[in-house]
Amino acid sequence: MVTAETAMHLRRAEGDRSGIARRVTLVLAVAMVAVSLLSLSAGASGVSLSGTLAALLRGEALDPADRLVLLQIRLPRLAMGLLVGAALAVSGAVMQGLFRNPLADPGLVGVSAGAGLGAITAIVLGSALPVGMAAALGPHLLPIAAFAGGWTATMVLYAIASRHGRTSVATMLLGGIALAALTGAASGLLIYMADDSQLRDLTFWGMGSLAGASWTRLLAAAPLMAAGLIAALFLARGLNGLALGEAAAHHMGLAVERTKRIAILSVAVSTGAAVAVSGGIGFVGLVVPHLLRLATGPDHRRLLPNAALLGATLLVLADLLSRTIVAPAELPIGIITALAGGPVFIAILLRQRGIVDL
Amino acid sequence: MSLVIHDLSVRLGHREVLTGIDLIACAGEVTAIIGPNGSGKTTLMRAITGELAAAGGLSLNGRDIRATSAAVMATLRAVLAQATPLAFPFTVAEIVRLGAEVGGSPPTARVIEHALARVDLAGYGARLYQQLSGGEQQRVHLARVLAQAGAPVGPEGPRWLLLDEPVSALDIGHQMMVMRLARDFAAEGGGVVAVLHDLNLTARFADRVLLLAEGRVAACGTPVEVLTGPRLGGVYDCALQVVALPQGGMLVAPMAEAG
Ligand SMILES: Nc1ncnc2c1ncn2[C@@H]1O[C@H](COP(=O)(O)OP(=O)(O)OP(=O)(O)O)[C@@H](O)[C@H]1O
Numbered sequence: 001m002v003t004a005e006t007a008m009h010l011r012r013a014e015g016d017r018s019g020i021a022r023r024v025t026l027v028l029a030v031a032m033v034a035v036s037l038l039s040l041s042a043g044a045s046g047v048s049l050s051g052t053l054a055a056l057l058r059g060e061a062l063d064p065a066d067r068l069v070l071l072q073i074r075l076p077r078l079a080m081g082l083l084v085g086a087a088l089a090v091s092g093a094v095m096q097g098l099f100r101n102p103l104a105d106p107g108l109v110g111v112s113a114g115a116g117l118g119a120i121t122a123i124v125l126g127s128a129l130p131v132g133m134a135a136a137l138g139p140h141l142l143p144i145a146a147f148a149g150g151w152t153a154t155m156v157l158y159a160i161a162s163r164h165g166r167t168s169v170a171t172m173l174l175g176g177i178a179l180a181a182l183t184g185a186a187s188g189l190l191i192y193m194a195d196d197s198q199l200r201d202l203t204f205w206g207m208g209s210l211a212g213a214s215w216t217r218l219l220a221a222a223p224l225m226a227a228g229l230i231a232a233l234f235l236a237r238g239l240n241g242l243a244l245g246e247a248a249a250h251h252m253g254l255a256v257e258r259t260k261r262i263a264i265l266s267v268a269v270s271t272g273a274a275v276a277v278s279g280g281i282g283f284v285g286l287v288v289p290h291l292l293r294l295a296t297g298p299d300h301r302r303l304l305p306n307a308a309l310l311g312a313t314l315l316v317l318a319d320l321l322s323r324t325i326v327a328p329a330e331l332p333i334g335i336i337t338a339l340a341g342g343p344v345f346i347a348i349l350l351r352q353r354g355i356v357d358l
Numbered sequence: 359m360s361l362v363i364h365d366l367s368v369r370l371g372h373r374e375v376l377t378g379i380d381l382i383a384c385a386g387e388v389t390a391i392i393g394p395n396g397s398g399k400t401t402l403m404r405a406i407t408g409e410l411a412a413a414g415g416l417s418l419n420g421r422d423i424r425a426t427s428a429a430v431m432a433t434l435r436a437v438l439a440q441a442t443p444l445a446f447p448f449t450v451a452e453i454v455r456l457g458a459e460v461g462g463s464p465p466t467a468r469v470i471e472h473a474l475a476r477v478d479l480a481g482y483g484a485r486l487y488q489q490l491s492g493g494e495q496q497r498v499h500l501a502r503v504l505a506q507a508g509a510p511v512g513p514e515g516p517r518w519l520l521l522d523e524p525v526s527a528l529d530i531g532h533q534m535m536v537m538r539l540a541r542d543f544a545a546e547g548g549g550v551v552a553v554l555h556d557l558n559l560t561a562r563f564a565d566r567v568l569l570l571a572e573g574r575v576a577a578c579g580t581p582v583e584v585l586t587g588p589r590l591g592g593v594y595d596c597a598l599q600v601v602a603l604p605q606g607g608m609l610v611a612p613m614a615e616a617g
């Protein structure tokens with residue numbers, strides 16, 4: 001029974017959006033499940049959702065061919081889409097909180113560029129590897145190289161931006177821009193050296209796609225993305241404090257330096273892994289946190305989990321579109337996120353212009 | 359229980375910004391720090407909050423400030439900085455809530471609304487911070503700081519408000535309101551240290567005054583001892599007179615310009 005006193009206790013102050021944010025979490029979770037089921041049911045082969053569900057519910061065995069499509073193609077692809085979407089959106093939100101700037105994004109500080117350089121190196125110079133080694137690495141070469149690139153970029157950036165255990169956000173931002181430019185130049189050089197078939201691979205990877213998803217690749221990338229996501233969930237209070245400035249965060253008793261360090265690591269790990277398996281999928285990290293801040297406010301305790309849910313949902317939806325619009329062919333998913341994300345982002349900027357000085 | 363500063367020096371870059379500062383501020387009193395621009399008031403506050411490395415003694419309620427964790431310090435004192443750059447579009451209620459959470463009291467609607475009412479912002483909870491006037495924004499942060507501080511006396515002894523220019527953006531009515539809040543907090547057993555530029559508010563509300571000039575203590579004592587015409591005139595480099603008012607108290611005013 002709800003007494004008058006607990007009702008008083010549960011009442012939220014006018015302007016406190018934490019109640020709405022909680023309900024949004026619920027809605028997003030439902031949406032994610034719905035989109036996931038839709039994604040499982042759609043595709044070039046004729047496996048249908050209702051048939052699948054009915055079979056699962058009745059405990060019946062699926063047709064072996066359907067089973068193969070579901071378990072070996074659609075399910076890993078769905079899992080990859082969910083994880084990559086969550087990783088990109090949460091990395092964006094964490095980076096924005098860290099830099100206290102709604103325009104910050106892992107793409108901005110060179111982490112994505114570093115991972116990209118690793119991937120490009122693998123595509124262009126991979127054939128120069130000793131035959132035995134290339135064969136042993138096989139399809140893992142590209143993700144491994146991208147992890148390495150993203151990780152190196154983050155480490156270099158960290159060495160530039162932090163001294164005596166303190167991290168200067170301004171130095172990190174500027175260092176990141178310089179790093180992205182350098183990495184871009186190196187990537188350009190490699191692309192210049194590439195032959196025609198490598199160029200096709202490069203273009204396809206660069207536009208972003210989940211087409212290569214498999215359990216093997218998922219197993220290589222998922223632990224990293226999961227670790228980054230889990231670390232991010234512990235950052236909420238620290239990032240809330242940072243929104244009031246480093247001094248105020250310190251006054252409010254928050255471990256400012258530790259928050260910054262964990263934030264950097266979390267972003268490096270999840271972005272590196274996401275870029276490795278999916279290439280250049282842009283705008284998710286920029287647009288998702290923006291939309292959520294508009295709807296439910298900037299409190300990171302709700303923003304981070306909601307960003308994970310919305311990012312996952314949107315990416316799976318984009319992947320679904322990319323597979324169905326020009327079926328049986330596929331559009332790179334990066335094209336769809338950019339087509340949808342770009343205008344939304346500009347619209348947000350125009351709306352916000354009067355409210356927040358970016 | 360008190361704030362004890364002994365022979366404190368602070369270097370920023372290659373400059374020694376503060377030299378040999380001594381101060382004892384007692385709970386139950388309002389201590390004002392005054393001095394010209396650049397005299398080191400904010401630097402002293404930042405040393406007291408533990409943000410800056412400083413040489414010398416620095417303790418609050420008997421605890422060495424620099425040996426105490428940020429989390430523990432946050433339960434002993436709440437700080438209003440001279441400026442607070444807010445990054446994202448929070449509502450007023452959400453900002454105050456952040457303070458209330460630190461203070462340990464559950465951030466209920468009542469706590470938030472009470473803090474807002476104390477700074478005359480009742481009904482402002484749903485407004486976006488960025489859409490408020492400068493003085494309203496300053497009072498939002500004051501409400502956040504009050505919510506963090508909670509009761510003037512906690513289980514660990516008196517709590518402290520450290521306020522760097524809390525009334526710099528406020529009209530005279532709200533200046534009086536905020537200074538009364540500070541005085542009531544002290545009267546109930548808490549400690550208040552406030553940087554002020556208004557010498558008349560200082561004369562009226564401070565129990566002790568620390569006058570800084572070029573990073574050193576120019577004078578320290580009661581308002582009557584510190585606020586004298588010739589001394590203020592020398593430190594602020596302008597001709598000032600201090601007039602005793604018939605109903606008690608005093609008024610600091612510029613001398614009439616000659617000719
Ligand atoms: N990071 C810094 N590096 C070097 N010098 C600094 C730094 N910060 C402040 N200073 C200098 O230290 C002196 C004291 O600064 P402080 O901010 O404490 O002054 P203040 O008394 O609070 O002034 P105001 O009344 O303008 O707020 C000034 O001369 C200032 O230029």
Ligand SMILES: [Mg+2]
Nearest residue numbers: 399400401440
């Ligand atoms: Mg100052």
